[in-house]
Amino acid sequence: MIEPPKDLRRKEKLAAFDRLLTIMDELRLNCPWDKKQTLESIRHLTIEETYELSDAILNQNLDEVKKEIGDLMLHMVFYSRIADEQGAFDVADALNAICDKLVNRHPHIYGDVEANDEEAVKANWEKIKLKEKGNQSVLGGVPQSLPALVKAVRIQDKARGVGFDWEKKEQVWEKVEEEMQEFKEEFNAEEGEIDKERATLEFGDLLFSLVNYARFIDIDPEEALERTNIKFIKRFRFLEEESKKDGKDIGEMTLAEMDEYWEKAKQLK
Known part of the structure; x- marks a missing residue:
């Protein structure tokens, strides 16, 4: 030790x-x-x-x-x-x-179990957790009230902990492209009504596959989306403030006018 x-x-x-x-x-x-x-x-x-x-x-x-x-x-x-x-x-x-x-849960430190990398530690953790809590499912410990994006990450992590996962990130990306193509073909039609219930389910599949790919390339999807939220807020506030300085009412501006300020905002760090 x-x-x-x-x-x-x-x-x-x-x-x-x-x-x-x-x-x-x-x-x-x-x-x-x-x-x-x-x-x-x-x-x-x-x-x-x-x-x-x-x-x-x-x-x-x-x-x-x-x-x-x-x-x-x-x-x-x-x-x-x-x-x-x-x-x-x-x-x-x-x-x-x-x-x-x-x-x-750290028998590789306080016991005689060997775990030489992060994946082995995670696998041991999930197996021990199952025994401790008596969960009938590996996914039983995922809180129901977690935000959906965070929950998707936890579900995938726990499944991976017992070996249920893709082998390569290229396979995951193929799944992303497959889901995207299916969604595009079904719900990007110019005519006819969209079945909202089915579209919602398919869009969920697409998001889930993107979360999976993010995990494979070590990106936290919650953090990534929040960073984009912050960036959008910063740029939109710039649009509001600068257009107001020019005596313009944002509610009465055309999209083209707003785009001019937006492009300026994109140049800011």
Whole structure:
């Protein structure tokens, strides 16, 4: 086993965590707002904080990343404090549970199993997870409430973990082209009504195959789409601001006029 490097700031880190626990206890006892909160009432705030952390990461703003990590740490301590009050568990139970899980799922570090690459580690992880949870399906651990794009990635990762996957990225791209051609032939007709239900299913197949290809070339499709969203917002705001400076109302401009500003926006970094 490889010994971890000595952490010279370990005492400071433990003291900081102890300080957070103390403040949480004081707030829960004395603050009218904190006293009212429940697991359910904090839930939506945690989701919001998670997305704020995601934004900070995408923007490569480490100061904001630090802030958002702190916010999420507070939420984890808050949940644990509430659960402790209910006699369910406390923060030590939660932390020991994740430590036990990490040790159990890394037998190549804490046991005698060999795993010399990332794929072997993932495969072991999924097999151990199945035994732990008693899931009847490899896909049983994928949360139903995940956004569809993220869920597609998780589904494909889990299937790959047990060997159900394409062998080469070229095969995946062939599938993308096949799905695209099918969709084009069926739903790009100039005449006649489109069967929306069938078109929706086929478009889903196309998206799923694109997510699969992104995974093969190590691109996070959620991050890729969000970067495009941010880029579009930036360019559209430029269009709004610059046209307003020129005394134009965006709602009354022609598409050709808007395209002029859009082309200028594309030249910005």
